[in-house]
Amino acid sequence: MSAPTTTVxxxxxxxxxxxxxxRQLVRALAQQARLSLVDQTKLVTAASELARNTxxxxxxxxxxxxxxxxxxxxxxxxxxxxDGPGIPDLDLALTDGWTSGSGLGLGxxxxxxxxxxxxxxxxxxxxxxxxxxxxxx
Amino acid sequence: xTDGVPILKIGSTLLVSIQIDLQDDTALRLQEDLAERITxxxxxxxxxxxxxLEIVDSFIGRMLASIAGIxxxxxxxxxxxxxxxxxxxxxxxxxxxxxxxxxALDVERALALLAPVEQFPEDVLLGAVEREEx
Numbered sequence: 001m002s003a004p005t006t007t008v009x010x011x012x013x014x015x016x017x018x019x020x021x022x023r024q025l026v027r028a029l030a031q032q033a034r035l036s037l038v039d040q041t042k043l044v045t046a047a048s049e050l051a052r053n054t055x056x057x058x059x060x061x062x063x064x065x066x067x068x069x070x071x072x073x074x075x076x077x078x079x080x081x082x083d084g085p086g087i088p089d090l091d092l093a094l095t096d097g098w099t100s101g102s103g104l105g106l107g108x109x110x111x112x113x114x115x116x117x118x119x120x121x122x123x124x125x126x127x128x129x130x131x132x133x134x135x136x137x
Numbered sequence: 138x139t140d141g142v143p144i145l146k147i148g149s150t151l152l153v154s155i156q157i158d159l160q161d162d163t164a165l166r167l168q169e170d171l172a173e174r175i176t177x178x179x180x181x182x183x184x185x186x187x188x189x190l191e192i193v194d195s196f197i198g199r200m201l202a203s204i205a206g207i208x209x210x211x212x213x214x215x216x217x218x219x220x221x222x223x224x225x226x227x228x229x230x231x232x233x234x235x236x237x238x239x240x241a242l243d244v245e246r247a248l249a250l251l252a253p254v255e256q257f258p259e260d261v262l263l264g265a266v267e268r269e270e271x
Contacts (some may be wrong), residue, residue, distance in 0.1 A: 016161040023158060027191065041192055041223040045231060048194040052161070096232055107195060110231040 006067040013054045013061050013080075022063045023053040026078055029067050032075040034136050043134045045078060046111035048081045050130050053107050058082025059129055068133060075135035077117075083127040090122060142167045144174050150182040150251055151213075152244070155190040161251065164200040171204055175211045182251035183208045184244055188219030198233040205238040214239065216247040 011022050026047040030040040053072075054061040061082030068077045087093045096109045108130075112118040117133035142163065145152040151174055153167065171183060185201065187193065193201070205215035216239045220228075228235075241247040 016163075019161050020158050023192065038223045038226050041221075041227045042230065043193050045192045045227050048192060048196075049231075052196060076186075110195065110233070113230050113232070114227065 006060075006069070008066045011063040011065065013051055013082075016055075019048060019051045019055060022065070022078075023048050025063075025065050026076060029076045030066060030134075032067055033076050035076070035134060036137065039134055039137070042072065042114040043078075046114040046132055047078050049107040049111040051080075054080045054084075054128075055092070056123065058084030059121045064080045067124055068135075070135065073135045075116075077131065077133040079132075086124045086126045086128055087120075087122040088124045090120065094120075108117075110136045113135055141170060144146070144170060146174075146180065147248075149178075149180050150184060150248065151178065151180045152184045152186070153188040154189065158191070159166060159197060159200075161196055164197060168200055168204055168207065172207050172211065175208055175213050181213050182247075183213055183215040184247045184251070185215065185217045186219045186244055187217060187224075188221065190221070190224065193220070193224050193228050193233070195231065195233055198228065202236050202238055209237075214251060216241050216250055218242065218244055218247045245256055 009025060009089065011018060011025060013019065013022065023044050027040065027044045030043050035043065051063055054063070059078065059082060061084070064079040064081070066077055068075045094109050108120070111132070113131040115132040115134050117131070119131045120128070142153055142155055142157070151171065153171065157163075159270065175183065183204065185204065190197070201217055208215045217235065218241045220240065239250065241250055
């Protein structure tokens with residue numbers, strides 16, 4: 001992936017209203033990147049799931065959102081980071097319907113399906129970092 | 138703290154139109170407010186207009202399903218209306234199903250769907266069936 005060419009916007013995720021802030025920021029950038037309405041909606045939904053994961057399971061953290069340019073394509077990249085307990089069994093966590101808490105177990109597995117790029121880095125006790133991106137077609 | 142979502146009453150139907158980007162705690166409050174209004178008013182139908190929602194993620198989806206479940210237990214039928222096409226596509230891909238939640242394209246169709254409930258309460262209908270069979 002090419003080097004970022006735009007400024008990265010940081011959003012601390014500490015409360016429910018921060019999840020809404022992340023959604024709104026991702027939506028604004030997705031429109032700037034000229035993603036189709038369906039791609040915008042998918043990306044914002046994935047961002048919402050991941051921001052909530054950061055808050056609920058990670059105990060809070062940060063989102064970094066940026067407009068990304070790769071040759072002629074524009075897109076949006078978002079990174080969600082927390083210093084929480086991490087995910088002990090990633091394969092299990094990426095399975096539909098599996099949940100460690102009271103959720104539906106769709107957050108990780110579902111949001112992976114909604115974006116073009118999905119990368120996760122986690123270990124027990126080492127926090128979780130999830131990166132997503134979607135590009136204009 | 139954000140403002141709650143207003144709940145309107147039309148006959149024996151409650152109408153909720155979600156026009157804001159719902160915060161999780163606001164969604165939970167709506168759930169409680171609706172349960173209270175159903176018992177206070179004896180409403181038989183609940184229409185939730187989500188045409189203002191740009192996304193339905195797993196949390197909001199779960200809220201819609203639990204509102205339908207709660208109102209069912211309180212003897213009311215919930216109809217979700219106005220889902221945007223992009224939201225429907227995203228929800229299906231996310232793997233979210235609204236379960237037993239009834240949906241309609243708009244408020245008018247939802248009212249028509251609920252009309253039989255409003256005009257002929259269940260005991261009247263049951264009575265009619267019993268008379269026919271008897």
